[in-house]
Amino acid sequence: xxxxxxxxxxxxxxxxxxxxxxxxxxxxxxxxxxxxxxxxxxxxxxxxxxxxxxxxxxxxxxxxxxxxxxxxxxxxxxxxxxxxxxxxxxxxxxxxxxxxxxxxxxxxxxxxxxxxxxxxxxxxxxxxxxxxxxxxxxxxxxxxxxxxxxxxxxxxxxxxxxxxxxxxxxxxxxxxxxxxxxxxxxxxxxxxxxxxxxxxxxxxxxxxxxxxxxxxxxxxxxxxxxxxxxxxxxxxxxxxxxxxxxxxxxxxxxxxxxxxxxxxxxxxxxxxxxxxxxxxxxxxxxxxxxx
Amino acid sequence: xxxxxxxxxxxxxxxxxxxxxxxxxxxxxxxxxxxxxxxxxxxxxxxxxxxxxxxxxxxxxxxxxxxxxxxxxxxxxxxxxxxxxxxxxxxxxxxxxxxxxxxxxxxxxxxxxxxxxxxxxxxxxxxxxxxxxxxxxxxxxxxxxxxxxxxxxxxxxxxxxxxxxxxxxxxxxxxxxxxxxxxxxxxxxxxxxxxxxxxxxxxxxxxxxxxxxxxxxxxxxxxxxxxxxxxxxxxxxxxxxxxxxxxxxxxxxxxxxxxxxxxxxxxxxxxxxxxxxxxxxxxxxxxxxxxxxxxxxxxxxxxxxxxxxxxxxxxxxxxxxxxxxxxxxxxxxxxxxxxxxxxxxxxxxxxxxxxxxxxxxxxxxxxxxxxxxxxxxxxxxxxxxxxxxxxxxxxxxxxxxxxxxxxxxxxxxxxxxxxxxxxxxxxxxxxxxxxxxxxxxxxxxxxxxxxxxxxxxxxxxxxxxxxxxxxxxxxxxxxxxxxxxxxxxxxxxxxxxxxxxxxxxxxxxxxxxxxxxxxxxxxxxxxxxxxxxxxxxxxxxxxxxxxxxxxxxxxxxxxxxxxxxxxx
Numbered sequence: 001x002x003x004x005x006x007x008x009x010x011x012x013x014x015x016x017x018x019x020x021x022x023x024x025x026x027x028x029x030x031x032x033x034x035x036x037x038x039x040x041x042x043x044x045x046x047x048x049x050x051x052x053x054x055x056x057x058x059x060x061x062x063x064x065x066x067x068x069x070x071x072x073x074x075x076x077x078x079x080x081x082x083x084x085x086x087x088x089x090x091x092x093x094x095x096x097x098x099x100x101x102x103x104x105x106x107x108x109x110x111x112x113x114x115x116x117x118x119x120x121x122x123x124x125x126x127x128x129x130x131x132x133x134x135x136x137x138x139x140x141x142x143x144x145x146x147x148x149x150x151x152x153x154x155x156x157x158x159x160x161x162x163x164x165x166x167x168x169x170x171x172x173x174x175x176x177x178x179x180x181x182x183x184x185x186x187x188x189x190x191x192x193x194x195x196x197x198x199x200x201x202x203x204x205x206x207x208x209x210x211x212x213x214x215x216x217x218x219x220x221x222x223x224x225x226x227x228x229x230x231x232x233x234x235x236x237x238x239x240x241x242x243x244x245x246x247x248x249x250x251x252x253x254x255x256x257x258x259x260x261x262x263x264x265x266x267x268x269x270x271x272x273x274x275x276x277x278x279x280x281x282x283x284x285x286x287x288x289x290x291x
Numbered sequence: 292x293x294x295x296x297x298x299x300x301x302x303x304x305x306x307x308x309x310x311x312x313x314x315x316x317x318x319x320x321x322x323x324x325x326x327x328x329x330x331x332x333x334x335x336x337x338x339x340x341x342x343x344x345x346x347x348x349x350x351x352x353x354x355x356x357x358x359x360x361x362x363x364x365x366x367x368x369x370x371x372x373x374x375x376x377x378x379x380x381x382x383x384x385x386x387x388x389x390x391x392x393x394x395x396x397x398x399x400x401x402x403x404x405x406x407x408x409x410x411x412x413x414x415x416x417x418x419x420x421x422x423x424x425x426x427x428x429x430x431x432x433x434x435x436x437x438x439x440x441x442x443x444x445x446x447x448x449x450x451x452x453x454x455x456x457x458x459x460x461x462x463x464x465x466x467x468x469x470x471x472x473x474x475x476x477x478x479x480x481x482x483x484x485x486x487x488x489x490x491x492x493x494x495x496x497x498x499x500x501x502x503x504x505x506x507x508x509x510x511x512x513x514x515x516x517x518x519x520x521x522x523x524x525x526x527x528x529x530x531x532x533x534x535x536x537x538x539x540x541x542x543x544x545x546x547x548x549x550x551x552x553x554x555x556x557x558x559x560x561x562x563x564x565x566x567x568x569x570x571x572x573x574x575x576x577x578x579x580x581x582x583x584x585x586x587x588x589x590x591x592x593x594x595x596x597x598x599x600x601x602x603x604x605x606x607x608x609x610x611x612x613x614x615x616x617x618x619x620x621x622x623x624x625x626x627x628x629x630x631x632x633x634x635x636x637x638x639x640x641x642x643x644x645x646x647x648x649x650x651x652x653x654x655x656x657x658x659x660x661x662x663x664x665x666x667x668x669x670x671x672x673x674x675x676x677x678x679x680x681x682x683x684x685x686x687x688x689x690x691x692x693x694x695x696x697x698x699x700x701x702x703x704x705x706x707x708x709x710x711x712x713x714x715x716x717x718x719x720x721x722x723x724x725x726x727x728x729x730x731x732x733x734x735x736x737x738x739x740x741x742x743x744x745x746x747x748x749x750x751x752x753x754x755x756x757x758x759x760x761x762x763x764x765x766x767x768x769x770x771x772x773x774x775x776x777x778x779x780x781x782x783x784x785x786x787x788x789x790x791x792x793x794x795x796x797x798x799x800x801x802x803x804x805x806x807x808x809x810x811x812x813x814x815x816x817x818x819x820x821x822x823x824x825x826x827x828x829x830x831x832x833x834x835x836x837x838x839x840x841x842x843x844x845x846x847x848x849x850x851x852x853x854x855x856x857x858x859x
Contacts, residue, residue, distance in 0.1 A: 017292075018292075192388075192391045192392075193348060193351065193352055193388055193391055193392040194348050194351075194392060195391065195392055195393045196344075196345045196348055196392055196393045196394060196406065197330050197393045197406070198330075198393075199341075199344055199345065199348065200330035200331075200332075200341045200344075200345070200406075201329045201330040203340070203341070203344060218333070218337070221333065225329070
């Protein structure tokens with residue numbers, strides 16, 4: 001099997017799993033400054049899935065594509081340390097304020113700009129918005145099939161791939177035809193650690209804006225080391241209808257934001273049956289009391 | 292989600308020691324690799340940034356993978372099937388993560404795919420891995436043996452084995468036999484040279500071999516027929532791919548249960564001679580042991596760190612008589628003492644590592660070019676200090692680890708005795724540190740020379756002369772009076788001029804010197820970072836009393852005591 005061209009969609013998100021008391025602003029919006037920016041966890045599962053395919057299909061390349069502000073280049077470097085071949089930062093004021101529709105439009109236009117892509121792999125959802133819409137919408141925009149909630153790619157033969165999906169109450173094995181979009185659950189294997197040789201090789205990799213903004217001593221290193229340039233794409237690099245980007249392309253309008261404080265009101269009576277204990281454990285895990 | 296590097300700022304503090312500038316410049320030969328290898332640093336700051344970021348990766352793996360696996364590895368343990376070791380499943384996962392992260396061959400040169408890191412950041416990684424799982428650090432830390440190959444093996448052997456270590460193959464050092472433990476001169480494993488096959492074959496039995504089923508093993512064997520002492524021993528490299536060694540059994544141990552301790556049977560096992568014949572014990576084992584001892588010193592500090600954290604968190608959350616028990620003097624004193632001993636032994640560990648770094652790097656440079664006289668003198672000076680400090684760091688650090696684990700378990704009360712808390716495992720794991728790679732008693736034998744020759748005192752005087760902030764002078768005055776007391780004790784013992792009497796008091800004198808050294812190191816740490824003042828205060832309070840006890844013993848002792856202590 002020849003190598004594949006895989007694009008992993010990733011997002012830099014505020015770490016909502018470690019919420020301190022300053023996490024929300026008085027107006028009910030997320031205080032991004034108080035939360036560390038991290039690689040969206042399920043996008044790491046997606047990256048691992050891609051790297052796993054690369055391991056068993058020599059010649060495969062994994063490109064990570066992210067849309068966001070300049071600092072989102074951080075997660076591209078992290079993805080490269082973990083084994084991705086390269087990354088592309090899609091950044092432009094024209095993308096600002098995008099909802100999932102405008103985001104998936106921009107991402108799909110960027111993918112369309114790349115050489116023939118066989119697989120697009122994304123995390124199921126991001127921990128800031130939890131919509132799980134971007135992956136499927138990208139598939140729709142590109143008019144290709146999608147396999148959501150994937151946990152494992154069982155086999156890839158020619159253009160056909162077999163995927164295990166984790167769905168409510170069980171698993172499902174499905175076949176699909178490439179090119180396609182796969183979204184990955186957090187039940188898929190954790191991403192491999194950063195490789196320290198790659199880290200040392202690529203730690204000076206920067207986008208052109210980063211090089212302009214910082215007073216870094218290592219800018220000279222870029223000469224003769226092309227791999228240290230992280231491509232930065234603006235609206236000019238993709239063929240897109242500007243109306244469909246950013247705020248103007250976003251039908252989602254926030255009407256009101258409410259800061260909900262949970263108060264203990266309801267009670268549920270549990271017995272010592274396995275089923276009830278199982279329920280309780282899952283509840284405690286899902287509300288982050290445990291784990 | 293824990294990161295054992297970022298949650299322990301002491302590590303970065305020691306990484307940023309002023310002497311690192313010299314160490315990095317030597318190790319990187321003034322950054323000669325920068326255009327040859329894409330992951331080589333281009334200057335000092337770049338190198339330090341790499342160490343820092345790489346240690347962050349280690350810290351993350353320790354916090355997220357190795358630490359959480361420790362309990363199941365301890366319970367499951369390795370097993371033997373068909374003469375081969377099968378690791379506990381958690382051990383496999385730990386190794387897989389470290390190999391994928393590229394954390395093997397950390398100190399080896401880049402030409403063999405190593406990271407070419409100095410010893411200091413490598414020992415920091417060992418410190419963290421040990422805190423996560425003191426049993427696992429053995430398997431991973433045996434990559435140390437590759438240093439001996441790098442120092443003494445032929446270029447062909449280096450090219451054959453070192454890249455494999457960097458790619459993740461594990462190692463073992465096969466020294467001990469049923470009748471050769473502390474006394475390695477008694478090693479009997481037979482090495483015979485076959486003229487027809489043009490190679491060596493090994494036959495015999497080895498015992499207590501950590502990770503004995505590793506891919507590449509260094510084996511001490513008797514190559515000279517008819518000899519019975521250390522001069523008949525040579526060092527060999529055994530490659531598991533060649534076959535001939537089976538694991539007969541693995542020991543059922545008190546602690547470090549995840550680390551397979553093997554009994555090995557060699558049946559015509561093909562092996563390569565490493566270095567020169569007859570130098571096995573005299574030269575190469577000594578080199579191996581010094582590296583291994585530094586590794587155990589790191590393991591001890593990691594165990595102390597783990598013990599301290601368990602003590603602190605339990606003492607804060609356990610309520611009795613209406614308040615957390617850490618508010619009771621009997622408990623907070625114990626916690627403070629654990630912390631002080633932890634900080635003291637860690638400072639000694641990294642001071643020793645720096646000495647080792649400098650002299651070992653000079654040794655490698657000497658293979659590339661002739662050293663200037665100044666450099667040669669410096670190499671000798673640091674080698675002397677490294678040899679003097681290594682047994683102190685291992686001997687005293689491992690005793691502290693045991694004391695700290697004991698006190699931490701004590702703080703847990705009855706709960707500490709149960710399997711419900713990690714401290715019972717830490718307590719069991721601590722116990723081996725003062726036994727293997729030379730018991731504390733043997734570390735004292737190695738360290739006493741520095742006492743009797745006055746070299747340790749000279750080093751203490753150097754610390755005494757260091758410039759420090761005025762507010763720290765009171766600490767120095769305490770240490771000066773402790774030094775006077777130590778000098779009097781040594782003088783008394785030397786005056787008796789009897790070897791057995793010196794041996795009898797050796798441990799007391801070594802402990803006194805070690806406590807003074809650690810005291811000074813903490814003062815110097817406080818000079819660089821004021822946060823160390825508390826550990827310095829607590830340590831000096833404890834050390835002054837401990838030294839006075841030893842001093843009193845010696846003061847009131849004479850040659851007739853020996854007979855009173857001898858058991859018939």
